[in-house]
Amino acid sequence: MDLRRREFAALVLGGAAALSLAGRAGAESDPLPSWNGGPAKDAIVKFVRATTDAASPEFVPLAERIATFDQDGTLWVEQPIYTQIVFAFSRVPEVVKERPELAREEAYRAILSGDRAAMANLSMGELLSVVGATLTGMDVETYRDEVEAWIGQARDPRWKRPFTDLVYQPQIELLNYLRANGYRTFIVTGGGQDFVRAYSERVYGIPPEQVIGTMFGLSFKPGADGKLLLIRETEVLLNDDEAGKPEGIHLVIGRRPHFAFGNSGGDREMLEYTKAGAGARLGMIILHDDGAREYSYGPAQGLPDSKIGTFPRALYDQAMKDGWIVVSMKNDWKRIFAFE
């Protein structure tokens, strides 16, 4: 028998909970210091108290405390383009070396030439086709190692920092606060499941089994040396966006979340599914309205709609009507990044 209480708590609940088990952090200290006071912060604290107090009519048993978070635009920056697409672009030269016919396609020509304006004009269909060509064909362990290596050295164009520095500090605090209260935190992303898994534990404290994302089919076959490998195929098994989000949640968890956080039209169904459950359910959605500290985009602010992180006016209206909490980055977040 080798069961270590501390190690176990740290594993499943993250550092904050281990701390809380070991000595109980003072209840007076603010668990969300990067959040400004206001309706959004109040809603979070009220929800957590109501669902974790055994005397509350809205108490939720530990096993059912599931919180789901979109990633791009919800946990980290998604502009000017999803990080996974930057990774896919970085792999284009070596893929074209093996498949020279791709260089004749417009999308690959734009990427290879480094023409930023042309790249920005690629359609979502073209981007996904580049993802399919560059991020499949290898075994899952090789892929994880390649993502890890790339993300360790790549830099974003605006802050010139590792992409993993561009996670939102208020959300890291929220993840920790939920976990300290017995919630299991899941990522539910339209991005590739295995891409996010390569860094989710280190960056968010979220282990691989709690990452739901777009899934590629896998084949199980011998590699060059005869060793059996799980190979990433180009077929998309689950497009974990829009209605694919409740679908992915059911397939991987089999429980309806009590808490969901998103930032775009791709998160609508996850929020609807969460809110349609009985008892206390909190849905939250971020408004990117801080062009100075982050980005400002989407028609909710009267700005032109964006290919990345679409937030149509109808979604805003639905949020108001259905009681989702809209979070203004500008007003609700005291600090956006840890490096500020």
Add this chain to the structure above:
Amino acid sequence: MDLRRREFAALVLGGAAALSLAGRAGAESDPLPSWNGGPAKDAIVKFVRATTDAASPEFVPLAERIATFDQDGTLWVEQPIYTQIVFAFSRVPEVVKERPELAREEAYRAILSGDRAAMANLSMGELLSVVGATLTGMDVETYRDEVEAWIGQARDPRWKRPFTDLVYQPQIELLNYLRANGYRTFIVTGGGQDFVRAYSERVYGIPPEQVIGTMFGLSFKPGADGKLLLIRETEVLLNDDEAGKPEGIHLVIGRRPHFAFGNSGGDREMLEYTKAGAGARLGMIILHDDGAREYSYGPAQGLPDSKIGTFPRALYDQAMKDGWIVVSMKNDWKRIFAFE
């Protein structure tokens, strides 16, 4: 803050671990009393000790302690036919009422007539088509309720007991023993994921998020009353058998198991995947060689091959060659069922 240590341990590790956390069960008491002494039991105990002793070169960190179990024929009886198929058959009359054209098909005629010989002769393709027609079209919560209600009252033909009584007592002890040592136990079944989830927690102590099975596609749309529902579609998203098992394991867990237990050709790839990992990996496979207490089938015993639980000679040879532990029900299990 409302974190209860005991409740938490009971949730994630099951009752045995909570007990062990609370007071430490005596290390002298045998955790596997329904197993006879011998190479199989020795292999289990040796594996658990080696992977949980921090001083051992084969130590496995808590997060990586993943054990996967096939269900049919590994955790409970699969003869004369999978329980899920019995459930599907029970639904045929009401489905035919709604779709009378099905009554013209040979498979449905056999089922409706109650002709056991004809039913036994249905091909696996016919059986799966009946499953597709009878176990889809409703929302996931309705389906769970219907499985629960049926399995609460149905009886198996031989022992005249609830199917959930036909779980193997030695395996319940093994699941508890692994969990008490920090292993998370998963079911990885060719059966329907949501079928097994309806009773897995009550019967095996395995929560829904630790059940991987054959997955049907889901749509998210309004029901008759306008409420949004997750509807089970007929499209099979993942056939969680053979190579589908390592695939399902990767999609849901994203970690390679250290321990895997199966009983048929459908488990071969799961065992291969498990054993191909670095460090300590234990693969086990059950031989159904006890016709008196359970069933005896499969060519490994020189018996004709069976549609259910195929165990070809080549699989036995592979087990010997690759060091999988073959468990003889007759010799290794002192007691098979709790009701004995």
